[in-house]
């Protein structure tokens with residue numbers, strides 16, 4: 089079982105998302121533990137619990153344009 093990647097949160101990480109997309113959480117002051125990162129080509133992934141996933145979705149809506157740009161380059 090994976091733990092939520094947000095520092096200080098020990099709930100189950102049920103959603104796996106790319107670190108590229110998760111960065112928006114760090115921009116809002118949360119610290120993330122990143123898995124499988126192999127810079128520069130692989131940004132890695134993070135695992136989010138239900139609660140932080142909802143928060144991420146809310147935050148990432150605003151960043152949608154940036155997200156698309158990054159996806160292109162990946």
Ligand SMILES: [Zn+2]
Nearest residue numbers: 092097137140
């Ligand atoms: Zn969490």
